[in-house]
Amino acid sequence: MNNSFIFRKNKKFSSFEKLLRIPFWLSSISILVFIYDFGFQRQPNELEYLFLVYIVTIIAGCFSLIGRYILKATRPRLKSLPFDLILLVLLLCMIIQYCGITSIELPIFLQNSFWLYFATAAVFLREFSALNLSFKRTIVNPVQLFIFSFLFIIVIGTFLLMLPNATYSRISFLDALFTSTSAVCVTGLTVQDTATYFTEFGQIIIIFLIQIGGLGIMTFASYFSYFFRGSSTYENQIMLHEMTDTEKMAEVFGTLKRIILITFIVEATGALIIYECVGKSLIMFQSDRIFFSIFHAISAFCNAGFSTLTNNLYDPALRYNYSMQMTIALLVILGGIGFPILFNLLRFIALKLKFWFLKIIGKKPAKTAPWIINLNTRIVLNTTLLLLLVGTILFFVLEYHNTLYEHSFGGKLAISFFSAVTPRTAGFNVVNVSALHISTLLITILLMWIGASPASTGGGIKTSSIAVAWLNILSIIRGKQRVEAFKREISPVSIHRAFAVIFLSIFVIFLSIFFVSIFETDKGILNIAVECISAFGTVGLSTGITLHLCGASKIVLILTMFVGRINMLTILIAFFKKSSTWVGRYPSESILIN
Structure with missing residues (x-):
């Protein structure tokens, strides 16, 4: 009797776990839709269908978040609860805003379509992090995984840069590959002018590649997976221990957390200072100035050297802006000195x-x-x-x-x-x-x-x-x-x-x-x-x-x-x-x- 009950319970749990994977596949489809939405010229009659995919993904994300806390076996650890609550509130706000199920009017800043896209991306990140990813050392060793992760991002970046809306004119495969490699490898060599050849969407792709390339895709994927799941296989821990070169295996995820935290704190601080250093004479609109500051802060800390100016920082408007130059230099030094050195100095x-x-x-x-x-x-x-x-x-x-x-x-x-x-x-x-x-x-x-x-x-x-x-x-x-x-x-x-x-x-x-x-x-x-x-x-x-x-x-x-x-x-x-x-x-x- 007891064995039969356990079997039914396990079978029920297995079915429930399969249901929880549906939001992941929906959010994956929504990311592809997102790429099509921004990367191609859309027809007016397509917007309704694209919008429907986002909303369905957000609704599925709500059910997934609530569902994970119902069963004890799938319940995330306590540390992820604040993030899940914030995400759930955002998803509910999007449902209220775009489904029209109530007469509640949201604050003006939440009515911006940016939050719809952000919520969709957040659902994908949350669902991807909940997956049980494990790597077999018999198939691929840590160093090979490190190399293949860079190759993977370079290939993805190449095809993203070839999207029609990423550039003002068609870019060849070789030029897209060169730019993607330069961004992921945080080099900064360009075969096309970043300022005039790439659209704002293309520049966002480049800065995304720089950020991922600077820290490594495995840093983000491994830490967020551990953050939401609260556990990792022993084999994965050994692999990350070798990749991060930490002294103790127990410190692997703590090290990853500190790397991500320091990166975003330094980049955010740098962006604020750059924003103050750049006046309206160079960039008139505030939104453009914010983007300029974030782009250059990330590019500097990741030691990439990419700029949204044709002449880089040799531009006449910045050539004598020594305060901004010193800010960029400090970001470069902090990014290039090495995380173990920063941790040791902070201690x-x-x-x-x-x-x-x-x-x-x-x-x-x-x-x-x-x-x-x-x-x-x-x-x-x-x-x-x-x-x-x-x-x-x-x-x-x-x-x-x-x-x-x-x-x-x-x-x-x-x-x-x-x-x-x-x-x-x-x-x-x-x-x-x-x-x-x-x-x-x-x-x-x-x-x-x-x-x-x-x-x-x-x-x-x-x-x-x-x-x-x-x-x-x-x-x-x-x-x-x-x-x-x-x-x-x-x-x-x-x-x-x-x-x-x-x-x-x-x-x-x-x-x-x-x-x-x-x-x-x-x-x-x-x-x-x-x-x-x-x-x-x-x-x-x-x-x-x-x-x-x-x-x-x-x-x-x-x-x-x-x-x-x-x-x-x-x-x-x-x-x-x-x-x-x-x-x-x-x-x-x-x-x-x-």
Whole structure:
């Protein structure tokens, strides 16, 4: 009797769970309808059917939200309740507004059609997050999943950019692929002018690709799935642990949450400051100014370098807006310094504030760990500060009577600092790059090659790689057997990895320059070198030849951007079988070097 009851109960639950999947499929269809709605020219008689799909999806989303809380087995965890309540209120407001079932009149701001589209997208996000997604390591390993997720977004972005309403004139498949790759790989190289070629819908697609590419699709999908479900398979946790490089597996979802939270807080703050820095003289309408601020805040923090201005930040209206330039530079630095570094610094600041607060109120502070700022943070911060300082001084000296001539002394310093920041994978420019001295271009190439820091939104070989390589050289010069820094020994694995990354980067850059120089015989080797290293470092700076490249050169740069974002070593690790562990060792011999 009991067994029969359990069987019927399980069967009933299984049927109910299948019913809860209907809203997901409806919301998926509504996303496709949404793409058609905005991406194509609609006929007047189609609007009614499109509207019907949105409303049906919203009604289904209401039933789904309520239904999940009915059964204990499908009940979400308590942390997701506030979000679900807010979403439910929004969905009910949309039903009241568009179904006309009551005479209640909503506030004016809720009557905007934006909320209908937002509610539809929110239903899709909620239903997608509730799915039980699991990945089998026997089929795909974490590194392969990371690579395939980028490829997937690039392909989706390509077809979205080819929609009729995304551009003012037809865009070719290759140009759409180039732009999508540049956005997802947060590079900033463009074969079409973002300001005049793409519509506002096309620019929204680009900034969406930048945001997803900067943080990674797996970051969003994994965290929101965990947030609403409250659980994850052990296999998924292991995979995310390897992808996020967290110290403890239990900290995986906490790390993902902090990454998303810090990203949106910094970007929102940056957008507010940019909005205040941009006056009506540049952008008259408030809605356009808000979009401009959000676009550039996301582009800066993700180190993308895309701009909605034809001349980037070299536009005459912004060329002397030093406050905005410093805001952009700060966003680039925060995005490029790496999330582990930010977390470590925030922990240090929090402990220091706690220490000072307890001292002020007369309480004895508890003893804290003596090694709060770890070796990774120390190396990255010192290398970053050194590169910024040297880059600023060299740019100031070399360009004082050239591209900096029109600026005041304070302006020269601001432009020099900005120009030392952006080559390290951001790509914004406040000077005419093609007018720079050759010596300045060589310094810029070096900064582009080094790039940002590990686990950041930037590219390049990373600051830690060049720092470890230099420390190893110093150790050899001094006759040391170990590489040490800040009273710590750097592990041999880190040294091997740093030199592997450096060698592979030189190899990839050489191949890129080699092939582009074959296809572009009239561009000049220095211009080609800037273009290829900019693509590899996911920077986006160019001497102006990107728009005039042939199809074959564009394909080479697409591959270079992708390899630069993923890292060549990561790609090789993903597809080469690991050798079996052997405890024995062969006899060692010295090889003649130099």
